[in-house]
Amino acid sequence: xxxxxxxxxxxxxxxxxxxxxxxxxxxxxxxxxxxxxxxxxxxxxxxxxxxxxxxxxxxxxxxxxxxxxxxxxxxxxxxxxxxxxxxxxxxxxxxxxxxxxxxxxxxxxxxxxxxxx
Amino acid sequence: xxxxxxxxxxxxxxxxxxxxxxxxxxxxxxxxxxxxxxxxxxxxxxxxxxxxxxxxxxxxxxxxxxxxxxxxxxxxxxxxxxxxxxxxxxxxxxxxxxxxxxxxxxxxxxxxx
Numbered sequence: 273x274x275x276x277x278x279x280x281x282x283x284x285x286x287x288x289x290x291x292x293x294x295x296x297x298x299x300x301x302x303x304x305x306x307x308x309x310x311x312x313x314x315x316x317x318x319x320x321x322x323x324x325x326x327x328x329x330x331x332x333x334x335x336x337x338x339x340x341x342x343x344x345x346x347x348x349x350x351x352x353x354x355x356x357x358x359x360x361x362x363x364x365x366x367x368x369x370x371x372x373x374x375x376x377x378x379x380x381x382x383x384x385x386x387x388x389x
Numbered sequence: 390x391x392x393x394x395x396x397x398x399x400x401x402x403x404x405x406x407x408x409x410x411x412x413x414x415x416x417x418x419x420x421x422x423x424x425x426x427x428x429x430x431x432x433x434x435x436x437x438x439x440x441x442x443x444x445x446x447x448x449x450x451x452x453x454x455x456x457x458x459x460x461x462x463x464x465x466x467x468x469x470x471x472x473x474x475x476x477x478x479x480x481x482x483x484x485x486x487x488x489x490x491x492x493x494x495x496x497x498x499x500x501x502x
Contacts, residue, residue: 276431305490307492312398312494313494314393314395314477314492314493314494314495315432315477315479315492316492317489317490317491320489330489331489331491362431362432364431377422377434377437378422378434378490379434380431380432380433381431382429382430382431383429383430383431
């Protein structure tokens with residue numbers, strides 16, 4: 273298994289540009305999520321999904337969109353990039369427990385380092 | 390905002406020393422997880438705790454789920470240079486019928502040979 277893969281590894285954008293960060297997992301995990309990591313802030317949840325066709329907002333969703341058309345893929349879209357979105361973005365996945373409640377360990381991808389000028 | 394208070398923020402120790410870090414919260418958590426992040430990599434799970442009072446070991450690492458379900462600690466015994474990295478606590482918090490994984494801000498560990 274490749275686990276959780278993310279592309280690109282690095283990206284530089286200009287303010288106002290849009291782009292999509294890709295995330296894929298081959299472990300048949302129901303639960304997928306996106307985090308951003310900023311110095312001294314730990315990881316903050318942006319959006320998550322408990323299964324195909326279902327998404328929900330996390331702690332810092334503004335400026336980001338997600339969709340989950342398949343179990344394997346969970347892309348994160350920046351509609352109009354801003355310097356405040358400069359960060360390292362991590363995608364994660366896990367099995368979902370009973371009744372959609374997530375109790376299992378999340379596996380993280382290697383991250384995408386995004387700079388917005 | 391951030392719901393887990395992790396301390397200390399950083400530690401500088403000598404090889405061979407023991408390390409202790411902890412997380413506290415005003416909220417009750419159902420699961421506590423401890424992750425380690427190496428530079429340029431994503432976090433990797435070290436230990437998962439599922440029951441209040443649970444004490445779990447993984448090699449030189451020991452973690453406990455607090456009885457009140459509002460805290461957890463991680464101990465590393467006899468530290469070695471490869472223990473260097475950022476350690477995060479994380480917990481599953483039930484909100485609005487779903488569970489979300491929230492992270493502490495991390496403890497940066499430096500081990501001097």
